[in-house]
Amino acid sequence: MDPRENVIQAWYMDDSDEDQRLPHHRDPKEFVSLDKLTELGVLSWCLDADKYETDEELKKIREKRGYSYMDICEVCPEKLPNYEAKIKNFFEEHLHTDEEIRYCVEGSGYFDMRDENDHWIRVAMKKGGMIVLPAGIYHRFTLDTDNYIKAMRLFVGEPVWTPYNRPHDDLPARKEYIDAFVKKEVANQAVEAL
Template identity: 40%
Template sequence: MVEVYYHDNKDTVDNFTEPHDSGRPVSLEDLSKIGVFYKHITTKEELDALANERHYKNRDEVNLNLAAFNNDMNAYNAKMQQFYKEHYHEDEEIRYIVEGEGYFDVRNTGDEWIRAKLVPNDLLILPAGIYHRFTLTDALKSVRAVRLFKDQPKWEAINRDSGRESEARLSYAKTVAV
């Protein structure tokens, strides 16, 4: 079962790949209240069925590890810092973990970080407009994931510190307003 909990907010530039478990668990029901959906998928057929059901037409695979950056530690660290910077996208973000593991952090309606540790066979769907970030785990520092897309991939990350709020962000905020 996927591990989901409130982040302890004690991360630094040197330790953001550590668990940072506050000891306060979060239920999958609570995740769904902010539009985040988790599913355990064990076969390609299940993944294909979900893609068909949600109208995902495209997919690719991403490998994140030091070897993917030709063992260039500076390039690897720069990419990890980029993924960990708080941002949102104008499209859903769908990740299915094939190998390795990583953490997705999402903001709840109280602006608290919720951390989900994903391992093989975990699939997470983040709604368009939700603030989030990603990092590999300290233990493995590697992940291979399938990314699903409704259309052609859009990769613009809109960083929170930019102050920019697109229609996707405004629409998301309305759906979770209390």
Template identity: 45%
Template sequence: MRAYYFDDLPGDQRLPHDSGKSVSDETLEAIGVLHWHIPVDEAGGFKAVDAVATQRNYKNRDVIVITKESLGDEYETKIKNFYKEHMHEDEEIRYILEGSGFFDVREHATESWIRCHMSAGDLMVLPAGIYHRFTLDEKNRVRTMRLFKDEPKWIAYNRGIETDTSPYRLDYLKSIEVH
């Protein structure tokens, strides 16, 4: 995974938008973002992913494919929806099995976007309450394992007054020591 500040220039969201300013692992950790690179085992074994799941108490998982073929007529709408700034009430955990894409996470202190380019073998944990968004890159394909602490769910709460004051957002800000 490569992390850098988003350049904020207009243009296709699937382009790199690379400002040339790298972001360190320490900066990501300071905002609660964790990541590992775990090579995808072609034989189907996921021992290292299972170890992370056990350590973090993830009980369920599924696999999703995001491509023009898999989403059909809903493709453009789904891609635009994923790219809206939002948060979740649960951690968001993604392990890239094939393809690649971008997770953009909001750095609270500066309101800057940090772009994380992920490809096969990258596993990322976004804390509950962090503002983020997702898009494919120019390859327009990703197959991703989603991990969940409880039953699989994916409810996005778009940024606004209600999400800014939600208990999950406030807990997140407390966890990164923002007052």
């Protein structure tokens, strides 16, 4: 078994308007492989979160990918000012013009992203999971019912926090994402259907 599967799982979401912190599995459940996430440009790792401050593997990833800036963010009612407003804001569908890199060092949460057919995939991440969402992918974040995550945020250079709520298909980052991942996936599906 891939060790990443211990800390990262993904599935297609239902269309329910119930609490966003619930799993929202389809019936029957439709899991998504880590390979499928990679095809959508989403990278992932399983790291030792107990030693995140001194982890040589994390250091190698940071050096290889140029992640020069790092901070720690705790998302929970007790530690995040304006918690309810922020959680609502994080759950608005948006994209960024840079990668979004998150490493869960405690707790858990959900990153939702769109596949090539515009369906929601929910990615559940817990302690030790690290993901990179590519620039231009539509996504959102929410906590699960445990209401707590402590995450490391990584950036190339100075941090840029700007979310562009959907629709922002005119941005170069979105067009580059479509060309690199969505068009390729749609073409592969057409070939497989022959």
